[in-house]
Amino acid sequence: MKLKEIAFNNLKRRKSKMVFLILSIMIGVATIITILNTTEQAQMDIETKLDEFGANIMIVPKSNTLSMSYGGISIPGAQYDVREISESELKNIWTINDNQNLSIVSAKLLGAVDIESESAMMIGANLATEIRLKKWWQFQEGSEIEMVRSEEPSPIDPTRMMTVTAIKDFKPTDIILGSRVAAKFNKNPGSTVNLKYNNTKGNYYVRGVLEETGSQDDSVIFMDLATAQGMLNKDAKITLVEVAALCAGCPVEEMARQINAALPNGQATPIKQVVASKMQTIGQLKNFGLLLGAIILVIGSFIVFTTMMGSVNERTREIGIFRAIGFRRSHIMKIIFLEAAVVCLVAGLSGFILGTLASFGLSGWISESRFTLMVNPLYAGASMVFAVILGILASIYPAKKAADIDPTEALRHI
Amino acid sequence: MIKFDSVCKYYVSGSETVKAVDNISFCLEEGGYLAISGPSGSGKSTVLSMLGVLNRPTRGKVFIDDIDVYNLVSEQRADFRSDYIGFVFQAFQMIPYLTALENVMLPLAITEAKNKEQTERALEMLEKVGLSHKADKLPNQLSGGEIQRVAIARALINQPPVLLADEPTGNLDSKNADSVMQLLKELNQSGQTVIIVTHEKNIAANARAHIELFDGKIVESRKGVLK
Ligand SMILES: Nc1ncnc2c1ncn2[C@@H]1O[C@H](COP(=O)(O)OP(=O)(O)O)[C@@H](O)[C@H]1O
Ligand SMILES: [Mg+2]
Numbered sequence: 001m002k003l004k005e006i007a008f009n010n011l012k013r014r015k016s017k018m019v020f021l022i023l024s025i026m027i028g029v030a031t032i033i034t035i036l037n038t039t040e041q042a043q044m045d046i047e048t049k050l051d052e053f054g055a056n057i058m059i060v061p062k063s064n065t066l067s068m069s070y071g072g073i074s075i076p077g078a079q080y081d082v083r084e085i086s087e088s089e090l091k092n093i094w095t096i097n098d099n100q101n102l103s104i105v106s107a108k109l110l111g112a113v114d115i116e117s118e119s120a121m122m123i124g125a126n127l128a129t130e131i132r133l134k135k136w137w138q139f140q141e142g143s144e145i146e147m148v149r150s151e152e153p154s155p156i157d158p159t160r161m162m163t164v165t166a167i168k169d170f171k172p173t174d175i176i177l178g179s180r181v182a183a184k185f186n187k188n189p190g191s192t193v194n195l196k197y198n199n200t201k202g203n204y205y206v207r208g209v210l211e212e213t214g215s216q217d218d219s220v221i222f223m224d225l226a227t228a229q230g231m232l233n234k235d236a237k238i239t240l241v242e243v244a245a246l247c248a249g250c251p252v253e254e255m256a257r258q259i260n261a262a263l264p265n266g267q268a269t270p271i272k273q274v275v276a277s278k279m280q281t282i283g284q285l286k287n288f289g290l291l292l293g294a295i296i297l298v299i300g301s302f303i304v305f306t307t308m309m310g311s312v313n314e315r316t317r318e319i320g321i322f323r324a325i326g327f328r329r330s331h332i333m334k335i336i337f338l339e340a341a342v343v344c345l346v347a348g349l350s351g352f353i354l355g356t357l358a359s360f361g362l363s364g365w366i367s368e369s370r371f372t373l374m375v376n377p378l379y380a381g382a383s384m385v386f387a388v389i390l391g392i393l394a395s396i397y398p399a400k401k402a403a404d405i406d407p408t409e410a411l412r413h414i
Numbered sequence: 415m416i417k418f419d420s421v422c423k424y425y426v427s428g429s430e431t432v433k434a435v436d437n438i439s440f441c442l443e444e445g446g447y448l449a450i451s452g453p454s455g456s457g458k459s460t461v462l463s464m465l466g467v468l469n470r471p472t473r474g475k476v477f478i479d480d481i482d483v484y485n486l487v488s489e490q491r492a493d494f495r496s497d498y499i500g501f502v503f504q505a506f507q508m509i510p511y512l513t514a515l516e517n518v519m520l521p522l523a524i525t526e527a528k529n530k531e532q533t534e535r536a537l538e539m540l541e542k543v544g545l546s547h548k549a550d551k552l553p554n555q556l557s558g559g560e561i562q563r564v565a566i567a568r569a570l571i572n573q574p575p576v577l578l579a580d581e582p583t584g585n586l587d588s589k590n591a592d593s594v595m596q597l598l599k600e601l602n603q604s605g606q607t608v609i610i611v612t613h614e615k616n617i618a619a620n621a622r623a624h625i626e627l628f629d630g631k632i633v634e635s636r637k638g639v640l641k
Contacts, residue, residue, distance in 0.1 A: 001519045001532055006512070013511040321507055324468055325521045325568070326496025328489045408469040411503060412459070 003331060007338035014311070018343055021307050025347035025390065026354060028297035029383050033355025035289030037374045038362050042282050045366065056252045059093075059241035059259060059266045061085050084109075084237035085265050093243065096258035098251060104133045104244040109225060111232045111239075114196040116185055122195070122221040124228020127176060128166045133244055136213065140179070142189035143208030167207070174207040176222040182209040195221070197231050241266070300347075301394040308340060308398035312405075319402055320410025329403035336399035340391035348387025352380045416442040416465065416576065416607070421474030423460050423630075434460040436630035437474070442623060444575070447602045448609045449621030457630040458611040459580055465609060466499050466578050467491050478576065496521060500569030502579040507565050508553035514560075515540065515549040518568045525572075539567035543597060559590030566597060570606070577601065579610045583617070 011018050061084055090107055093099075109124040128147065131137055139145050146168040154162040167174075175195075177187055187193055191206045204223070212218055229235050243259070245252055252270040259268035312319070319332055356375055364371040423435040435457045442448050450458050463469035464476055467483045476483050478498060486494060501507075508517050518536040527535070540546040543563035553561060562582050569577055579598065583591035595617060602608045602622075610621070618624050626634040 001516055001523045001529065003523055005516075006509075006520075006523060009511045009516070317506060318509055321501075321503075321509065322520075323492065324466065324495065324499075324501045324503075326492055326494075326499070326572075327524055328492040330489070331492075331524050408460075408463045411463070411468075 003334050004338050007335050007342065010315075010335075011339055011342060017307060017311075021304060021343050022347040022350065024300040024303040025297065025344055025387050026351040028293050028300045029348055029351025029387055030355035030358060031296055032290060032293035033352055033379055033383060034358040034362065035286055035293060036379065037356065037359035037376070038366060039282050039286040039289070041359070041363055041372060041374060042366050043279060046279065046282075056245045056271050057243040057256050057259065057268050058271055059085070059243065059263065059268045061239065062265055062267045084234060084239055085241070085263065087236040087238055089263055089265060090238065090241065092262040093241070093259055096255065096262050098255045098258060101245045101251075101255060102243065104129060104242075106130055106133045106242045106244075107225065107238045108240045108242070109228045109232060109234055109238055111197065111228065111234075113221065113231070115181070115193060115221065117196075118185075120181055120221055121216075121219060122223055122228060122232075124223050124225040124232070126225055127170065127222055130222065131167070132165055133242060134213075134217070137217075138211040140182075140189065140209040140211055143176075144189065145176075145208045170207070170224070171205070172224050172227045173202065173204050174224070175204045176208045176210065177206055178218040178220045178222075179210050179212045180218040181221055182206070193221075195231070198233075200231050200233075202231070243268075297390060301390050304340060304344070304391050304394035305398065308336060308395045309401070311339075312336065312398045312402040315402070316405055316410045319405045320407040323405070323407035324411060332403045332405075333399040336395055336402050337392055340395035341388045344387040344391030345384050347391075348384035349380070351387065352383035355379075355383075415444055415477075415479065416609075417475075417477040418461075418465075419475045419477065421461075421464060421471045421476060423457070423464060423469065424472045433630045435464070435471070438627075438630075438632055439474075440625060440632070440635065442607070442609070444607055445602070445605050446607055446623055447599075447621050448623040448625065449618040450609065450611045450625050450627065451613055451615070451618040452627035452633075453613065456627040458613075458627055460630075461627070462578050462580050462609065462611050465576070466501055467495050496524065496572060498574050498576055500566075500572070500574040500577045502562065502565045502569050502577070502582045504581040504584040505558070505561075508556075508561055510553055513550050513552055514545065514556060514564045517553065517564055518571055520568060521572045535571055536567070539571050540564070542570075543567045557590070558586050559594060562586065562590070562594045563597065566594070566601075570601070575607055577606055577608045579608070581611055581613070583612070583614070 087107065090105065093105055094102065096102075106125055106129045108130075111122050111124070112119050113122045114120075131145070131147065147165055148168045149163050149165050151161045152164045154160045175193065177193075182188065185193070187206050187209065189206055189209055193204045193206060195202060195204055210217060223231075229237060243255075245255060256268040256270045259266065322332060322335075356373070356379075360371060360373045363374070418438055418440050421435060421438050422433070425432040425434055438461065450461060452458050460469065464471050465478075467476075467478075467486075470484050478494075481494070483491065483494060508514075509520065512520065515533070515536050518539050519532045522532045522535065537546055537549060540549055543566055545560055545563050545567070548556060548560060548564075553564075556564065565582070566577075566579075569579075577598075582598070583594050586594060598608055598610065610617070612618055618626070624634070624636045625632050
């Protein structure tokens with residue numbers, strides 16, 4: 001028999017107390033693990049979304065006096081006078097150094113049009129490109145959107161072929177409606193819409209209606225770029241270019257810089273800045289969660305402290321016997337520390353497991369029903385080490401108290 | 415040899431000073447059998463705990479094998495207890511969550527002895543006190559007499575030169591008390607130094623050496639005891 005067996009046997013005797021102790025530390029550890037896993041997952045999710053879906057660089061015309069806010073740009077009513085980039089300049093984007101990282105370049109013309117005598121935002125773009133860029137777009141039932149691919153000579157190097165995606169049988173007067181516009185004017189796929197800009201007006205066919213995206217796209221009328229340019233009288237003009245870089249962790253800032261050099265009239269901004277604020281929110285959530293976990297752990301260590309203290313008081317006589325038998329003060333302390341360490345080791349491990357399971361449960365909620373089990377071995381180790389350190393710190397005073405018990409006093413009252 | 419040299423132990427509580435042990439001197443040869451008797455509160459347990467290197471005297475010196483034991487630092491005194499002293503108390507001296515065997519092994523838990531050796535030695539000791547068949551019982555499954563025997567086995571497992579027993583039969587019926595006293599006597603006959611505290615006159619009378627205390631002073635002593 002060694003001291004550790006003495007400690008184990010004592011723990012076995014006090015099962016319910018030990019379970020309570022384990023729970024109190026376990027919950028704190030589990031909270032922290034859950035927060036760490038969940039926020040990490042949310043951050044990763046945003047990053048992949050950013051990389052896989054949608055734009056990472058926005059290009060807007062330089063020197064603009066208007067406030068912007070469509071993911072950067074807002075067009076206040078009809079009265080706008082935005083300087084435009086000319087379409088011919090756009091080819092230069094493909095000439096930047098890091099052009100192998102360019103995936104999608106979606107040029108747009110923004111404007112306000114009247115739909116049934118109310119003003120609405122219209123975006124002219126190559127809609128097939130737009131659909132590729134916004135992979136999260138989904139169409140309501142009845143929409144006739146079928147993508148077809150074909151090989152065509154590259155615009156930069158006509159000797160090379162490139163894959164071009166298009167919407168099957170798409171006509172210049174076909175449009176796509178955001179879900180809110182469609183609902184407001186009671187339009188469905190197949191409806192006809194009358195649009196008016198100054199004196200130009202015409203009927204347009206609703207090829208598709210978007211499912212709600214939760215973004216500004218919900219309030220937008222999407223139209224073919226050339227049609228929009230004709231309607232708004234802005235031939236070959238562009239107000240906004242969204243660029244998707246191809247890879248995770250592309251040098252987006254550097255690419256934006258290169259685009260700025262290539263486009264004298266354009267102002268390229270990496271969208272990471274937009275995401276930065278989202279990341280910041282997650283960061284705040286994380287801090288709050290960690291603080292909560294820390295508070296639970298402080299309470300947990302207080303419970304360790306009081307339980308160990310109570311245990312020492314209950315065991316005064318026992319400790320007197322240990323001392324009479326020849327145990328050193330340090331042996332007594334070792335027994336107390338071993339008990340705390342074992343309990344907290346179990347608590348740390350079970351807290352890690354609980355936290356991992358909890359974050360698994362939450363993961364489906366974080367990233368649209370994709371459940372991911374994140375088992376971080378580093379966290380497993382850290383949970384146990386941290387819990388044990390906590391337990392030992394909380395037991396220093398009780399252990400010292402135990403070692404200081406005067407054996408004669410302890411053994412006096414028989 | 416054990417030597418008490420003008421030993422006093424005073425307890426101060428508030429303005430009151432209790433002279434639990436008041437200037438006691440005596441010697442006991444190795445292999446001796448000393449009974450300490452006296453009424454309750456006369457200082458018997460205090461003397462025994464000072465002999466057991468658990469309780470520092472207010473004044474005077476305690477020598478065991480010519481070692482001035484209270485000159486040792488705390489950890490050395492613990493080691494000294496481990497090596498030299500075996501304790502048997504009146505009651506409640508078992509660790510409740512350890513079996514009889516484990517209780518007997520307890521003093522070895524802080525030694526280098528391997529588990530196998532510990533078990534062997536503990537079983538041997540239980541055999542000696544006639545309880546090897548109760549090795550796996552917890553203390554609450556043992557009778558008072560059995561517990562005292564286990565306590566004796568535990569006290570002797572490290573083969574300490576000195577066995578101290580504080581009213582070891584105080585909680586036992588006369589039959590069990592007799593057998594425990596018989597065991598101690600046999601141990602002494604095989605060379606073990608035994609010091610026993612008792613308030614039973616006949617036990618004291620049968621011991622080879624005897625000190626009677628009253629109010630912390632020796633009022634009577636006999637055989638092998640030096641003043
Ligand atoms: N730790 C202590 N603090 C205060 N008084 C004590 C302490 N230990 C013993 N005493 C007192 O010392 C006297 C002797 O006690 P003790 O040695 O236990 O006597 P006995 O064992 O003969 O009954 C008693 O009056 C007791 O109350
Ligand atoms: Mg007493």
